[in-house]
Amino acid sequence: MPDAPAINLHTLIGELPRITGRRAKLLHRLEIESVSDLLRHIPARYEFEEAESTIDKLLPGVIGSARGEVAACRWVGGYGKKGRFEATLVDDTGRLHLTWFNARYLIDRIHAGDTLRVQGKVKMFLNNPQMANPRFEVLSEEQEEAAERGQYLRPIYPTTEGLPSRFIEQLIADVLPRVAGELVDPLPAKLVKHHEMPALAEAFRMAHRPGDEDEAAAARRRLAYNEFLLLQLGIAMKRAFVHRKLHAPALKINEAIDQHIVDRFPFKLTAGQRQVINEIAADLGRDRPMNRLLQGDVGSGKTVIALYAMLAAVASRKQAALMAPTQLLAEQHYLSIGRMLEGSRLSIELMTSSSSERRHDADLIVGTQAILSEIEAMKNLAVIVIDEQHRFGVMQRAAFRSFRGQEKGLVPHHLVMTATPIPRTLGLTIFGDLDVSTLRDMPPGRTPIINRVVGPEKADEVYRYLRQRVERGEQAYVVVPAIDAPGSASESAPVLRSVAEHVKLLQNKYFRGQGLRVAAMHGRLKAETREKIMARFRAGEFHVLVSTTVIEVGVDVPNATLMVIEHAERFGLAQLHQLRGRVGRNADNRRSLCVFIASPTTESAEQRLKAIASTGDGFKIAEQDFEIRGMGEFFGTRQAGTPPLRIGKLPEQMDLLLLARRDAQQLIEADPALNDNSHQLLRKVLMHQFGQALGLIDVG
Numbered sequence: 001m002p003d004a005p006a007i008n009l010h011t012l013i014g015e016l017p018r019i020t021g022r023r024a025k026l027l028h029r030l031e032i033e034s035v036s037d038l039l040r041h042i043p044a045r046y047e048f049e050e051a052e053s054t055i056d057k058l059l060p061g062v063i064g065s066a067r068g069e070v071a072a073c074r075w076v077g078g079y080g081k082k083g084r085f086e087a088t089l090v091d092d093t094g095r096l097h098l099t100w101f102n103a104r105y106l107i108d109r110i111h112a113g114d115t116l117r118v119q120g121k122v123k124m125f126l127n128n129p130q131m132a133n134p135r136f137e138v139l140s141e142e143q144e145e146a147a148e149r150g151q152y153l154r155p156i157y158p159t160t161e162g163l164p165s166r167f168i169e170q171l172i173a174d175v176l177p178r179v180a181g182e183l184v185d186p187l188p189a190k191l192v193k194h195h196e197m198p199a200l201a202e203a204f205r206m207a208h209r210p211g212d213e214d215e216a217a218a219a220r221r222r223l224a225y226n227e228f229l230l231l232q233l234g235i236a237m238k239r240a241f242v243h244r245k246l247h248a249p250a251l252k253i254n255e256a257i258d259q260h261i262v263d264r265f266p267f268k269l270t271a272g273q274r275q276v277i278n279e280i281a282a283d284l285g286r287d288r289p290m291n292r293l294l295q296g297d298v299g300s301g302k303t304v305i306a307l308y309a310m311l312a313a314v315a316s317r318k319q320a321a322l323m324a325p326t327q328l329l330a331e332q333h334y335l336s337i338g339r340m341l342e343g344s345r346l347s348i349e350l351m352t353s354s355s356s357e358r359r360h361d362a363d364l365i366v367g368t369q370a371i372l373s374e375i376e377a378m379k380n381l382a383v384i385v386i387d388e389q390h391r392f393g394v395m396q397r398a399a400f401r402s403f404r405g406q407e408k409g410l411v412p413h414h415l416v417m418t419a420t421p422i423p424r425t426l427g428l429t430i431f432g433d434l435d436v437s438t439l440r441d442m443p444p445g446r447t448p449i450i451n452r453v454v455g456p457e458k459a460d461e462v463y464r465y466l467r468q469r470v471e472r473g474e475q476a477y478v479v480v481p482a483i484d485a486p487g488s489a490s491e492s493a494p495v496l497r498s499v500a501e502h503v504k505l506l507q508n509k510y511f512r513g514q515g516l517r518v519a520a521m522h523g524r525l526k527a528e529t530r531e532k533i534m535a536r537f538r539a540g541e542f543h544v545l546v547s548t549t550v551i552e553v554g555v556d557v558p559n560a561t562l563m564v565i566e567h568a569e570r571f572g573l574a575q576l577h578q579l580r581g582r583v584g585r586n587a588d589n590r591r592s593l594c595v596f597i598a599s600p601t602t603e604s605a606e607q608r609l610k611a612i613a614s615t616g617d618g619f620k621i622a623e624q625d626f627e628i629r630g631m632g633e634f635f636g637t638r639q640a641g642t643p644p645l646r647i648g649k650l651p652e653q654m655d656l657l658l659l660a661r662r663d664a665q666q667l668i669e670a671d672p673a674l675n676d677n678s679h680q681l682l683r684k685v686l687m688h689q690f691g692q693a694l695g696l697i698d699v700g
């Protein structure tokens with residue numbers, strides 16, 4: 001039985017020799033499941049290692065390191081594990097004796113003539129230095145040359161507690177030479193040559209064990225390019241598939257229909273709205289499914305655009321559905337669309353998880369994600385609108401699910417709306433298969449919101465001012481981070497109050513008398529209760545609404561011109577922007593005000609608050625959010641649809657992404673499903689790496 005069992009790229013990490021259960025768990029935490037993942041776990045940076053001492057300088061009793069050539073080596077023992085592996089290392093100054101106990105596997109790792117770097121505790125025996133069980137590495141030729149020049153670059157790996165970077169380094173040094181032969185480049189050789197990039201196996205070697213910094217940089221570029229190219233190929237392939245294979249009902253929209261729809265709206269469309277509607281109308285008129293993302297800042301007027309697409313479906317005697325992220329928003333859409341359609345014969349159905357009876361044949365269906373599970377039953381569905389999807393994962397899944405398994409029939413047109421624009425870089429990655437429309441103008445009569453960030457010591461002043469304005473007939477939101485307040489406040493930390501406590505404080509301290517009324521709003525209230533409260537707030541019966549983030553999206557009460565956000569340091573940037581979008585919806589000349597009460601304790605919290613105060617532009621906010629948080633966090637967890645990039649870094653490597661995108665488009669133009677024989681490996685690797693994230697399973 002060989003001691004070093006055969007391994008390949010798919011070998012699971014737990015099956016590698018000397019990987020304990022604990023270590024495997026730690027590696028899993030780094031999302032390393034297989035040898036292939038391990039190799040793609042590339043160093044975060046490199047450090048110059050101090051030069052080793054020569055053998056004659058090794059001191060007994062201390063840990064030393066040396067580099068030399070293996071003059072001789074042998075296994076002393078039998079075929080079992082018991083025994084020792086011995087080697088003699090020589091340099092110009094002397095000989096060093098090395099012993100590893102019970103390490104038969106070294107037979108395959110260390111050979112006479114190899115250059116070795118060793119580190120261990122030095123003992124002297126008859127004036128000769130020795131090390132027992134030293135750490136070691138076999139140096140490549142390049143490393144040897146680099147070491148000669150006195151510059152050794154040690155890779156420093158991203159890691160997690162309990163798993164030293166050195167351990168990962170050693171593991172990769174162990175594994176890489178054993179699978180190097182398997183690292184067949186899936187990319188067409190022509191491309192690699194054209195870009196003058198190193199071969200794949202070489203790139204992995206250079207990333208993990210670079211001779212110098214240039215090598216490391218070239219390797220990272222090559223490996224990132226591979227990732228980007230695969231991702232872009234996946235996107236281009238999916239797009240080609242949608243165009244070729246999927247069909248949707250063509251909705252013809254003539255002038256009369258257009259006029260009829262627009263007449264329903266209580267205002268004149270802005271130029272921006274008109275333009276987006278034209279783009280959408282053109283899509284809907286085709287017999288392949290629209291797959292369009294509409295991004296427009298909070299309050300830019302996306303709802304009527306959605307309604308236009310929906311009514312276009314109805315005009316062709318089809319159904320349309322509108323899916324909102326929260327029950328509150330679904331209810332509000334249901335009511336406001338109902339108002340706009342008053343007097344028509346259209347049927348509208350509200351479909352949420354709490355609606356008891358579900359009618360599938362209504363003309364318009366408005367609801368929450370509950371709609372998704374009912375889509376099959378909506379036989380006539382021609383348009384589905386997904387509103388306020390700034391939770392990208394949901395957006396992805398939603399869009400994919402309704403495409404799945406419908407190859408034979410017709411699929412509905414898709415319109416996804418978001419107030420959190422996707423940073424340009426990301427737009428090119430996982431959302432590259434969406435067409436994008438952007439609303440840049442605001443409906444008339446808007447004045448920009450005034451933003452103020454203040455410390456908690458100013459809260460009293462803020463609420464006094466709030467009261468003055470509320471007394472003059474304006475309304476206000478007060479947003480708190482949580483329904484309940486965990487524990488009581490300490491001297492140092494500012495008070496964190498529950499919703500109920502906040503209501504009490506305002507009611508008793510600031511809003512005594514004069515019939516000023518404060519209401520509470522949060523997710524634990526029953527849907528009907530929430531809707532009633534919103535209706536009364538809208539009607540002016542309540543003057544202040546103390547709420548959690550349930551009002552984050554869509555809530556539209558023009559007379560509410562003031563917002564106070566407590567503990568603003570606890571909210572994400574996009575969330576803060578969404579929240580403040582609830583004010584500034586009045587068409588008169590009262591300036592809306594948003595006050596962020598905050599005591600930031602981290603640098604990123606400070607950055608967020610600075611960003612929110614410095615611009616009201618949602619597009620800029622999205623870019624800054626992306627920069628502050630980086631890609632991983634921007635998306636939330638992986639399951640939520642992160643583009644699974646391990647090596648490629650965005651936005652830093654934008655140029656490389658664009659290059660890969662161009663290359664991918666050319667490849668797919670020539671071979672839309674990568675069926676060509678020369679593309680088989682490419683296709684396989686693509687499916688393996690990005691199939692799931694991109695929903696390519698369907699493309700099959």
Ligand code: ADP
Nearest residue numbers: 267268269270298299300301302303304443444
């Ligand atoms: P969002 O893009 O945030 O979903 P909404 O569709 O809710 O924005 O629109 C915000 C407000 O602007 C609503 O009160 C809506 O009635 C109003 N509105 C939208 N379009 C126009 C327009 N063209 N002219 C005047 N008011 C408009």
Ligand code: MG
Nearest residue numbers: 302303388554
């Ligand atoms: Mg909206």
